[in-house]
Amino acid sequence: GEDVEQSLFLSVREGDSSVINCTYTDSSSTYLYWYKQEPGAGLQLLTYIFSNMDMKQDQRLTVLLNKKDKHLSLRIADTQTGDSAIYFCAESESSARQLTFGSGTQLTVLP
Amino acid sequence: EAQVTQNPRYLITVTGKKLTVTCSQNMNHEYMSWYRQDPGLGLRQIYYSMNVEVTDKGDVPEGYKVSRKEKRNFPLILESPSPNQTSLYFCATRWGGNTEAFFGQGTRLTVV
Numbered sequence: 001g002e003d004v005e006q007s008l009f010l011s012v013r014e015g016d017s018s019v020i021n022c023t024y025t026d027s028s029s030t031y032l033y034w035y036k037q038e039p040g041a042g043l044q045l046l047t048y049i050f051s052n053m054d055m056k057q058d059q060r061l062t063v064l065l066n067k068k069d070k071h072l073s074l075r076i077a078d079t080q081t082g083d084s085a086i087y088f089c090a091e092s093e094s095s096a097r098q099l100t101f102g103s104g105t106q107l108t109v110l111p
Numbered sequence: 112e113a114q115v116t117q118n119p120r121y122l123i124t125v126t127g128k129k130l131t132v133t134c135s136q137n138m139n140h141e142y143m144s145w146y147r148q149d150p151g152l153g154l155r156q157i158y159y160s161m162n163v164e165v166t167d168k169g170d171v172p173e174g175y176k177v178s179r180k181e182k183r184n185f186p187l188i189l190e191s192p193s194p195n196q197t198s199l200y201f202c203a204t205r206w207g208g209n210t211e212a213f214f215g216q217g218t219r220l221t222v223v
Contacts, residue, residue, distance in 0.1 A: 004153075006153075008151060030209055031209045035212075040216075040217075041216060041217070042115075042201055042214030042215055042216050042217055043154075043201070043203075043212075043214045044214070045211045045212070048211070088153060088154065092208070092209050097159065097161070097167070097208070098144065098156050098159055098169060099144075099156075099203075099212055100156075101146075101153045101154040101155075102153050103151055103152060103153040104153050104154075
């Protein structure tokens with residue numbers, strides 16, 4: 001099956017930028033997503049990018065997609081303590097039957 | 112209010128005792144899925160359904176059953192739970208392919 005990989009942990013200082021990276025294997029991925037999971041809660045969609053785009057910006061969030069290297073990143077500017085959560089990268093295969101998730105990156109924001 | 116409701120939120124059971132985790136959505140979504148979340152493994156899809164009476168296996172279907180008799184409900188059935196099914200389970204729904212997935216709050220299952 002398809003594979004999506006992320007590093008498990010990231011710590012940053014409050015006010016710094018965070019960059020969470022993701023790699024995927026499915027060359028036919030059409031949509032790539034970032035979901036956020038706060039403690040004790042389900043996942044919520046943060047943002048997504050079409051595979052024919054290189055970049056998408058939404059307030060403090062910037063998504064970069066390098067389709068050649070199958071690399072996706074999420075940059076959070078001015079990271080706040082409320083951004084502490086697990087962030088999941090996910091890709092939707094061309095048939096769109098399912099979402100494939102990465103392992104999740106636990107972001108810890110230090111004061 | 113758009114909702115995906117799972118019940119129960121927490122469940123401790125013994126090996127071999129059949130159980131059902133319910134999932135209900137009020138958004139008229141066609142796609143529904145069950146995932147399990149385990150540390151370091153992310154979310155892995157158990158089963159999915161693209162419409163009423165249409166279900167298919169995901170990546171880790173062994174030991175689970177599902178049914179989709181009505182559009183709004185997609186129960187997950189463990190006929191004979193085992194300790195390796197101890198996990199956090201999520202139901203998710205989508206309107207269609209390549210659209211946002213909405214998740215339930217999760218069901219923490221412990222099998223002893």
